[in-house]
Amino acid sequence: MAAAAWSCLLAGCATTEVAAPPATAPVAAESEDARIAALLSRMSLEHKVAQLIQPQINSVTPEEMRTYRYGSYLNGGNGGPYGNEYAPAADWLKLADEMWDASTAPLSNGEPAIPAIWGTDAVHGHTNVVGATIFPHNIGLGATGDADLVRRIGAATAAEIAATGIDWNFSPTVAVAQDDRWGRTYESYSEDPAVVAELGAALVEGLQGKTSPGGHIGAGHVIATAKHFFGDGGTTHGVDQGNVDGDPAMLEALHARPYPAAIAAGVEAVMASFNSINGTKMHGNKPLLTGLLRGRMGFTGVVVGDWNGHAQIPGCTNSNCPQALLAGLDIYMVPDDAKALHASLLAQVKDGTIPMTRLDEAVTRVLRMKLRAGLLDAGAKRPSQRVNGGDLALLGSPEHRAIAREAVAKSQVLLKNDGVLPLKAGASILVAGRAADDIAQAAGGWTLTWQGGDDLTNAHFPGATSIWAGLRDAATQAGGRAVYSPSGSYAAKPDVAIVVFGEKPYAEFAGDRKDMVFADTEGLDLLRKYRAAGIRTVAVFLSGRPLWMNRELNAADAFVASWLPGGEGAGVADMLYGRRAATGRLGFSWPAGCNGQPVNGPEGALFQRGYGLSFGQTAPVAKLPETCAILDARSAEWFDLGRLGNGIVARGGDVTLPNLRGSGGGITARGIDRNRQEDAREISFAPGATLTLADSGRGTGGFRLVYELANAPTAPVTLTTGGKTIDITAGLTTSAGKGWREMIVTGACAPGNGRTLSITSAGALTLRIARIARQDIPAGVDCSF
CATH class of the missing domain: 2.60.120.430 (Galactose-binding lectin)
Incomplete structure (x- = not known):
């Protein structure tokens, strides 16, 4: 294409369906770097700075996008289109189109109009959106040990994200959680960095539809993000956003190990962590963001910040922090202070605080990510007109729910079985516990709302199946009978009682614990009640981490670590009835003592990482000590x-x-x-x-x-x-x-x-x-x- 024609195209003077094609036409002989350099050379300083700023949808309108041309925007865990966190999928798509139109409206003087991209936390499916498939959280996927399954989950999640017009997923979390008191433990696949590396890379491949660096993201797929670089699972006392102390080489070998695998899989973005390493905040840690990640690991993509994470650097605020850009951050996640941050960064580039070379370097990385997503090609389409865009039937489709159900069944870890499992055909079962018919509790945090749970009811999850509903249907299909009693009462004595109980939903720091002891006695009381009545019992424990619960293990005839299985409760029934083999294995060590301390490895473990019974292994667990000073x-x-x-x-x-x-x-x-x-x-x-x-x-x-x-x-x-x-x-x-x-x-x-x-x-x-x-x-x- 002639240079003059190319310039006309970038300026928006060609006639197309959308407001303006945002960027370059593909030219076979032209390199990626040349295309990006040509764009960069024609961008104003104001619009370069804007590419590095990411506000949230609660605080930026399409009109402001048209004015400022921010490079990206996000929805927070409690954010939804037009102020409605329960907005229908069509509204998410509508807002995506509006933001696209605003960011690609023609600019004067032949300056290229660069499209903004939308990022979201779809950490176990596209679960900010009503009706989306809810997959198990990462701790459950780690128990499956199945990289191909994780890859398929990534592809299904990408299709549902793309259907609503969103371009970018802030996932996978590749933290190697070492202190299970940490409130994000369930976002970690395992305490073993090798497992985290394998499964994290698989999710990247599924989300992006490519398996190596440099290639274009597949049609109908989305940008992936490896997070949080690094050490977020190793903070002192498991405090979220806390400090990680230790020998730098040892910390790198443990906590940074998953990142080379994600980079080799072609991940386009890495998110900086809130935490500090030996007292230095990661958002301002140049030796690690630039020296390690860029230098030794060879990452060439975008480093994005976390929610106002730059403001935690000493001397910084939400709206003023050149230190982060100078340390290696490329995009500031600044939910509510975008305009003020834009003004301060612009001034700092003009006065030399931020060198122009560093600004151009960061903008180049943002443009390269957009180019690889196909958004800078001539004729690039509005979100609703792309592959999968607007195909809202993809959300919660039967095919995706089938994958989720498979994942649930494979993630169940059988820790104890005195012969009661698998459930026999024709058995009369009692399903007890409030959690059994509570999809929100089974899904955990990051589900419709940031913290999950609270006021969410099953009506908020159309098409999803609770654990009780799955067991009811399975019992009927097996020629038996099922009764549900939240309180555990019963009229006719059942053959087996299945007690579903566990942690209430939480996310991030709200889930931080001071110990590893499960104190709630709802499940324990029911298990002891049924044992006293001579009823065989199965404990199904919902949690975001292993916890000390010797009392429940003693009281149950079978004990299943169900983790946070999500919205396809029939997968639990598939495993309990033996329709799928018991193949789940612990990704985390299970504590033997109630001293409240974390366990990693065999020392102090009741069940070591990798433990899990198969059907036919009816090895009883010896009676465990139940005294616990923390409880007493x-x-x-x-x-x-x-x-x-x-x-x-x-x-x-x-x-x-x-x-x-x-x-x-x-x-x-x-x-x-x-x-x-x-x-x-x-x-x-x-x-x-x-x-x-x-x-x-x-x-x-x-x-x-x-x-x-x-x-x-x-x-x-x-x-x-x-x-x-x-x-x-x-x-x-x-x-x-x-x-x-x-x-x-x-x-x-x-x-x-x-x-x-x-x-x-x-x-x-x-x-x-x-x-x-x-x-x-x-x-x-x-x-x-």
Whole structure:
């Protein structure tokens, strides 16, 4: 094509169906680099900067897109088109077309109009959208050990994403989770980096439809993202967004190992992690983002940030952070401050803070990713007009649900079986437990809403099947009978009771735990009830990680780790009835002790990674010890449910604060509502102020505090008890903005015999407190925030 004709095409002066073809026509003799360089040379500085900015759909309109020409945008876990997180699929497609039209509208002076791309967290299917197929979370897929299955899941997920007009998936998570107290453990395939590498690469291939670097993404497929680079599964105490300590070479060998496999599979994007490595935030870690990822690993694609992750770099804010770009970030995920960030980056390029060469390098990578997605070709179409675009029948299609059902069956891990499984034809079964008919609980977090669960009912999941519905149909087909009782009651004695129970849904930091002990007794009570009545039992445990539950293992005749199977509960029935073999194997070590500590490897494991029974292996589990100091710990409430405990006095400086209310000594305390009227306190500290709680008795033990901190401290904060002062600034900084958290103070960091607990802030601070308890915390439990 002649240069003049090419320029006309890029400027939008050709007549086509869409507002303007956004970029280059394919020229066989022209290299990828030459095409991108030609585009880059004709872009304004303002539009180059805009390519590096990614706002969320809740905060950017098509009109603003037309003005600013942001390179990409995303929907958050609680975001949906036009402010409706339950918007029908057609609305997602409609918004995608509107954003395409806005970003490709012709520009003046022959400048190319570069299309914006939409990114989403489709971490176990396209589960932000009502009606999409809900696959098992990664922890379940890791238990299948089936790379081909994962590849097929990736292709099915890509087709459903493309059907709604979205271009980019922030998946797979290739974290190598090492501390299962971490709230994202279920996003990890395994504690074994080799397993994570294999399955992560397979999902990349399925999503993108290609198996090597440099090639074009397949028609009807989407851009994949390996995340979060790196170490997110290895933070101290399993704290989300925390710090990873250790020898750099050893950390790299463990936590960075999956990335070369993803790069070899052709992954086009890598997402930087929130966490720090040896105290340095990954979003600003040039030796790792540029030196390791770009240099030694040879990654040439886009490095994208996580939700305002750049703002966690010291000296940065949401709207001002040249450090991240200079360290190696290419795209800022800045949900709500896009305009301000655009202004600051533009100014920093103009004044030389950011070299033009670095800007052009980052924009080149963004353009290359779009070129490989086919979006810079002449005649590139609106999202609704592409392969799979607008084919909304793909969402939850029978073919995709069949893949999900297969994955559910293969992910079930049989840990104990005294001969009750597989269920016999003609058996009368009782299905008990509230979770059995709760699709939202079986699906877990990142399902329609960020945290999942809450107010979601089965009506929110058209076409999906609960575990109960799958068992009911399977029992009928086997000539038997099934009855469902959420409370576990029954009129006629069944042959077998299947008890479904487990963790409630959560995502990210909301799922962080302080220990590895499952304390909820709903399932335990039912299992013990049926055992006492002489009814054979099968425990089906829903969870995002292995947990200590010796009591339930003792009480059940068969025990199945079901993980978070998603929306095709019939897959559970397929395994329980023996329609599919019991092939699931643990991707994570299962803890033997209840000391609350993580387990990786045989030491301390009740069941080692790779364990799982097949049918015919009816090996009983020897009776397990059930005593657990964490469960039996005595607790003395110093403050709870809006009241100070007996004998507890609160003071601001030297001024008494009756029932932890009022002002004095630079402290102001007022009642706020957490779960009920004024059941918590908001404590405002003036600079240098101290809040003290004192016990008139002789209490001993550690402390547990339930607290919330909206903003990170601006100055040091200390906690004093038993005559020892500890700096808690770093822990509070990590916890800021993450909702209600739990702080544990044990003898590991402070004496256990203090009769007072004091918090001092050198700067202004607002801290919310819901509970302070003195507790006998077992030895070995770490201090954490």
